[in-house]
Amino acid sequence: MKKSGVHKKFNARHRLRLMAGCTLAGAFATPALAQTIAPEPPPNLAAHMFNMGGLITTGAVTDVGGASGGGIVPWALIGGYTTRDQVGGTAFYTHVFLRNYQLATYGGLFAISNRIEISFAHQDFQLGSTGNVLDGKILGALGARAGTPDSALPHALQLGNADIKQDIIGVKVRLYGNAVYDQNTLLPEVSVGYAYHHIENVSFVRAIGTRPSGNEYYVSATKVWLDGLFGHYTMVTATLDVTNAVQNGLLGFGGVGPNGPKDGYHVEPEFAVGYWLTNNLVLGGEYRFMPHYQLVAPGNVPGYGPLGNALSKTSNWKDVYLAYFPVKNLSLTLAYADLGTVASEKNQNGVYLSATASF
Amino acid sequence: MSFLRRAFSRRILSIGLGFSTMLMAPMAAHADANYYNEFGQRPGLNAVVGDMLKNVLADDRIKAYFTNANIPVLHASLVNQFCMLEGGPCQFNENMQKIHQSLGITQAAFNALAEDLQKAMRENNIPLSAQNNLLSKLAPMEQVIVTK
Numbered sequence: 001m002k003k004s005g006v007h008k009k010f011n012a013r014h015r016l017r018l019m020a021g022c023t024l025a026g027a028f029a030t031p032a033l034a035q036t037i038a039p040e041p042p043p044n045l046a047a048h049m050f051n052m053g054g055l056i057t058t059g060a061v062t063d064v065g066g067a068s069g070g071g072i073v074p075w076a077l078i079g080g081y082t083t084r085d086q087v088g089g090t091a092f093y094t095h096v097f098l099r100n101y102q103l104a105t106y107g108g109l110f111a112i113s114n115r116i117e118i119s120f121a122h123q124d125f126q127l128g129s130t131g132n133v134l135d136g137k138i139l140g141a142l143g144a145r146a147g148t149p150d151s152a153l154p155h156a157l158q159l160g161n162a163d164i165k166q167d168i169i170g171v172k173v174r175l176y177g178n179a180v181y182d183q184n185t186l187l188p189e190v191s192v193g194y195a196y197h198h199i200e201n202v203s204f205v206r207a208i209g210t211r212p213s214g215n216e217y218y219v220s221a222t223k224v225w226l227d228g229l230f231g232h233y234t235m236v237t238a239t240l241d242v243t244n245a246v247q248n249g250l251l252g253f254g255g256v257g258p259n260g261p262k263d264g265y266h267v268e269p270e271f272a273v274g275y276w277l278t279n280n281l282v283l284g285g286e287y288r289f290m291p292h293y294q295l296v297a298p299g300n301v302p303g304y305g306p307l308g309n310a311l312s313k314t315s316n317w318k319d320v321y322l323a324y325f326p327v328k329n330l331s332l333t334l335a336y337a338d339l340g341t342v343a344s345e346k347n348q349n350g351v352y353l354s355a356t357a358s359f
Numbered sequence: 360m361s362f363l364r365r366a367f368s369r370r371i372l373s374i375g376l377g378f379s380t381m382l383m384a385p386m387a388a389h390a391d392a393n394y395y396n397e398f399g400q401r402p403g404l405n406a407v408v409g410d411m412l413k414n415v416l417a418d419d420r421i422k423a424y425f426t427n428a429n430i431p432v433l434h435a436s437l438v439n440q441f442c443m444l445e446g447g448p449c450q451f452n453e454n455m456q457k458i459h460q461s462l463g464i465t466q467a468a469f470n471a472l473a474e475d476l477q478k479a480m481r482e483n484n485i486p487l488s489a490q491n492n493l494l495s496k497l498a499p500m501e502q503v504i505v506t507k
Contacts, residue, residue, distance in 0.1 A: 053467020055474070083466035084507075114466075184499040226495035231488020278487070279477070 052088055052358060054081030054114065056280060056328045057233075058180055058224075062092035062356045065195060065216075065248065066107040066121030067170050071319045071335045071352055072248075073270040073286045075237045076191040076222035078174050079119065080111040080358050081328070087112050094354040096337055100130040100345045103250075107168075114178075119170040124163050125250045130345060131159035137344060141307035156207035164204070166249050170195035172220075179224040179235075188223035197249040208295045208311060210252025211263065217242040218270075233276035235284070241268045246293050247314060247342055255293025255312070266291035280325040288317040315340020319352060329358040395447035397489035401438065404447075408437045410479035411472075420471040424462065444496040445489070456503035466505050473497065 059077035063069035068079030068090070080088040091108040107121030127134065135150045138157055150158055170193060177189035195216040199205050202212045220239040228234025244254045244265050254263030268291055274284035296308030321335035335352035342348045398404050412434055416422050425433075442449035473494065480490040 053465065053470050055470050083470065084505075085465060086467060178501070181498045181501040183495040226498060227488065227491040231486075231491050233491060 052081035052329065053083035053086055055180055057276070057282060057323075057325055057331075059111075059114075060090060060325070060329075060331050060356055060358045061323050061333055062090060062094070062107070062109070062119075062121075062354065064094055064096070064103070064105055064121075064123070065168050065170065066092075066105075066109065066119040067172055067193060067195070068109065068117060068119075069220075069237075070272045070274070070284060070286050070323075071321050071333060071337060071354065072288050072317050073237065073239055073272045074172070074193055074218060074220055075235075075239070075272060076174065076177075076189045076220040077179060078111050078114050078172065078191070079109045079117045082111045082114045084113050084115075086114075088359060090356050090358045092354060092356040094352070096352045097350040098337075098339065098342070098348040099350060100128070100133075100348060101342065102126040102128065109170075115174050117170075117172045119168075119172070121168045121170075123166040123168070123250070125166070126163050127159055127161060129161065131161045134159050134343060134345075137310065138307060141310065142303050154207065156203040159204070162201070162204075164250055165200040167198045167200070168195050168249070179222050180226070183226055186223070188221040190219065190221045193218045193220065197245060197253070199249060199252055205252030208251065209256040209261075209297065209308070210246055210293070210295060211254050211261075212252060214243070214245050214249060214253030216245060216249075229275060233274075233279065233282075235272070235274035235276075235282075237270075237272040237274075239270040239272075241270055241288075242266070243268060243291060244293070245291070246295065247290070247339075248317075251295065251311070251343065255295055256297060256308070257294065258298050262293065274323075282323040283321070284323075285320045286318060290314045290316050310344040313341040313344065315342075321352070331356045331358075394445040394489045394492045395442065397486045398441070398445055398447075398493075399483075399485075400447065401442060401449075403483065403485070404438045404441050404445075405434075407476075407479050407483050407485065408434055408441065410482055411437075411476045414475035414478050415472060418471060418475055421468045421475075424464070424468060441493060445493060455500050459504045459506075461506065463506050464504055466501065469501055469505050 058081070059068045059079050060081065061068065061070060062079065063074050064072055065074065067074040068077055069075040080090045082088040089108060089110045092106065094105040096103040104124040104126065105121055107119060109117045109119035111117045132150065135153060135158060138153060139148050144152060150160065172191050172193035174189065174191045177187055179189040182189070196213070197216065198213040205212045218239050218241045220237060222235065222237040225234045242265050244263055246252055246255065254261060256262055268289040270288040272284060272286040274282045276282050292314050293312060294308055295311045297304035299305045299309045317337070317339050319335045319337040321333055323331055323333045325331050333354040336349065337352040338349040340348060398407065412430060416425060436453065439449045440451040443451040477490065
């Protein structure tokens with residue numbers, strides 16, 4: 001502020017001369033400027049190809065399914081820092097500490113020309129001691145007497161302290177737009193994505209009436225304003241997800257109806273916002289609607305019905321996140337995630353930690 | 360149940376729309392002339408462009424583009440352009456497409472120069488909103504500057 005005062009004085013004294021300078025430069029710049037930049041090719045094409053030419057923070061956080069995005073919602077941005085003539089990728093690790101469960105996820109993606117990303121994620125949903133609690137609930141719902149050992153359960157329903165493991169392979173293609181460059185239009189960057197999910201605990205998901213694999217299709221639009229709210233970068237993303245994944249696939253795909261399997265896809269909206277506190281620190285939130293399926297058996301079936309009702313309860317997922325980029329090729333995300341009721345256990349919320357490295 | 364869900368999602372949608380209109384308002388509110396002042400007017404822009412070119416000429420990613428460049432002319436021209444873009448009393452009538460065509464400028468080079476500019480603006484303590492306003496005016500020029 002002190003500085004601009006000095007400049008004001010400076011400007012008052014030199015305004016005429018400066019304005020004359022502007023006009024002169026304007027008049028003479030055309031012929032001179034044409035020769036100011038030499039048509040030199042970049043010195044090393046191979047180095048350039050892998051040089052992460054993208055701008056910091058664009059597309060370098062990974063969502064829990066392995067696609068570039070925030071924490072629980074895929075965004076339209078392509079992962080990593082590739083530009084139109086580059087290839088690159090990211091690797092990530094995410095750990096979510098919920099009240100009763102933990103979700104550990106690792107994976108990576110390969111990106112081509114800021115156009116296509118091919119991603120992989122492995123999720124390890126750890127039940128811990130809650131597995132035995134759930135076994136007790138299952139026995140109770142089936143009418144077993146108190147003190148009945150877990151081993152009395154049908155083998156496929158025995159959880160113990162097992163982990164539920166899911167693999168996700170995804171592909172995302174940018175259709176049009178560039179969230180960073182498109183500042184003179186309201187049009188967002190738009191991408192479509194597909195993910196194939198597979199649960200390794202096949203007999204368990206069959207026992208609860210879902211399928212071990214499923215498909216997810218989405219279209220996502222991301223708009224970034226470089227001079228957004230109060231002059232800071234501001235991002236809004238809307239994603240439409242077509243899916244039959246129960247708890248994002250952790251409890252399988254589809255459900256049961258009165259006449260057997262009921263696998264119909266649901267269309268679920270997802271939203272994300274981001275606000276850059278500084279150019280390498282992003283504060284935001286996400287909201288993801290989740291599909292609801294009846295698990296195990298229709299609610300009116302004695303014994304298994306009430307168990308199904310309890311397991312089926314699904315809440316919408318939400319998070320508040322803070323993503324920090326200490327350097328361009330590393331992002332650290334700290335979030336508070338609230339997944340609601342998961343496998344009959346309420347209030348599954350907690351800390352979400354994630355790191356993504358770009359190359 | 361499904362009616363409730365639908366009503367709720369409609370409400371979320373309208374919240375989303377309301378939020379985006381809320382976003383638009385402050386963007387239009389800030390008069391451009393204020394940004395020119397926040398840059399320290401012409402002397403401030405001179406310093407920013409000077410530091411930016413210093414960064415560019417030391418930047419292994421892009422310095423080769425400037426081997427035969429007439430730096431003082433480029434400097435004056437960039438000051439003029441930034442001055443005009445930020446609402447200052449300057450004229451800049453260059454055709455950005457014509458100047459840059461057939462130079463083989465990559466997106467990565469375009470972005471590298473933007474990073475060098477950001478570094479210069481940070482070093483000169485330009486307010487973040489003014490920095491971002493200039494970036495938002497320069498960003499769409501990617502379409503005509505990058506050789507495709």
